[in-house]
Amino acid sequence: MKYQRLRGVKDVLPDSTPVWEHIITKACGVFGMYDYRLLITPTIEEIGLFTRGIGESSDIVMKEMYDFKDKKGRHIVLRPEGTAGVVRAYIENNMGPKANLFYLGQMFRYERPQAGRYREFFQIGVESFGDATPYKDAEVIRMAAGIIEAIGITGSILNINCLAAEDGYYDKLKAFLETKRPHLCEDCLNKLERVPIRVLDCKNETCKKAVVDAPLITQNLKPDALAHYVKIKELLNSTGTAFVETPTMVRGLDYYTGTVFEFTTDKLGPQQNTILAGGRYDNLVEELGGKKTPATGFALGIERMAEVLTGEGKTVDLNVPDIFIVADKAYLNEGYGLLNKLRAQGIKAAMSFEGNSFKSQFREAESKKSRFVVVIGENEIKAGNFALKNMKSGTQQLVDFDCIVKEVKK
Ligand code: ATP
Ligand code: MG
Numbered sequence: 001m002k003y004q005r006l007r008g009v010k011d012v013l014p015d016s017t018p019v020w021e022h023i024i025t026k027a028c029g030v031f032g033m034y035d036y037r038l039l040i041t042p043t044i045e046e047i048g049l050f051t052r053g054i055g056e057s058s059d060i061v062m063k064e065m066y067d068f069k070d071k072k073g074r075h076i077v078l079r080p081e082g083t084a085g086v087v088r089a090y091i092e093n094n095m096g097p098k099a100n101l102f103y104l105g106q107m108f109r110y111e112r113p114q115a116g117r118y119r120e121f122f123q124i125g126v127e128s129f130g131d132a133t134p135y136k137d138a139e140v141i142r143m144a145a146g147i148i149e150a151i152g153i154t155g156s157i158l159n160i161n162c163l164a165a166e167d168g169y170y171d172k173l174k175a176f177l178e179t180k181r182p183h184l185c186e187d188c189l190n191k192l193e194r195v196p197i198r199v200l201d202c203k204n205e206t207c208k209k210a211v212v213d214a215p216l217i218t219q220n221l222k223p224d225a226l227a228h229y230v231k232i233k234e235l236l237n238s239t240g241t242a243f244v245e246t247p248t249m250v251r252g253l254d255y256y257t258g259t260v261f262e263f264t265t266d267k268l269g270p271q272q273n274t275i276l277a278g279g280r281y282d283n284l285v286e287e288l289g290g291k292k293t294p295a296t297g298f299a300l301g302i303e304r305m306a307e308v309l310t311g312e313g314k315t316v317d318l319n320v321p322d323i324f325i326v327a328d329k330a331y332l333n334e335g336y337g338l339l340n341k342l343r344a345q346g347i348k349a350a351m352s353f354e355g356n357s358f359k360s361q362f363r364e365a366e367s368k369k370s371r372f373v374v375v376i377g378e379n380e381i382k383a384g385n386f387a388l389k390n391m392k393s394g395t396q397q398l399v400d401f402d403c404i405v406k407e408v409k410k
Pocket of ligand 2: 252
């Protein structure tokens, strides 16, 4: 019997995981600088958290949730996103009123699999609770930009918009969209009834054309929301954070109440060009049973970031050994001893223990891209030293242990 992975999921192989480690390490470094703390929440939650939290009319809830009944008949979901679970944990563990949190882990959505779109994917996200000021929005957006910079992705575009429309805007929008019915896709016709604003965000070209002249949300904002939005833009400018205002950007989740943002890249297809997205959601904590608490956050998709980096040829060799030990079969003990002494010195060392030919051991060292090789053969043992070969320059010298350590740490 031969098994294969399920459709839409993937194995991330050791060739690719260094890029993943790089992304996670850089993001965690930025979280440390901004004083955000790691929160780990379960992968499974009860379904109500998402139907309530993300919104019944969102694509995620309507068609993308992996849900099942457990052995006691409870209706469970593999989390499709991180925010609802973090909010639940924030309320349940009395973490308020203020908390700056980040999380990382797998999310599950039953989507049509394609490049950059999987049924199980990995997100790193941030949620900040208890601060309603525009400084917090600006800080969170600046932090997102800082992560993208630290990871080494260049040329991404920050799109921003504000979703705090004044009463009456949705009726106005709906009336406009009614006149465009013949040009809208089936999906949009459904959305027109329930969440007209989502029609603005359709990726279908004909729909995009049809909504060009739609009344813009940014020209119909509540007065205090407008002032808040203007201040955020001022703060972004003051920190040199370039952005583009995109009044048609609405995001796929129902909980956003204020400024939303997305970082897009032209390095992936048009259907999956968003690498990081988020926004302010001031009602969700209350909606899920907590005290009314302002909140803002974002999530980034590791797969898409990794695809951008590898597409640009930016490979990361995080776990390349410093030294590979090539030992004669008769001197495996000496090799093993050296291996452990090197590791105790904080040097990344590797060796294979089969006592194969020098040629095959050298081949292994090359395939691992080891920076140095240490050879232990009869000559070296007689001389009481090791032969250290620099694999880049090709130079070789007979040296003692201290000298190896010095050379490698140079
Ligand atoms: P999209 O518009 O691309 O479907 P989304 O609005 O559904 O994205 P969010 O729920 O905001 O995305 O998730 C944030 C990030 O997570 C996205 O910007 C993307 O990088 C990543 N992401 C979302 N869905 C997937 C998926 N199915 N596979 C891989 N990454 C994903
Ligand atoms: Mg989506």
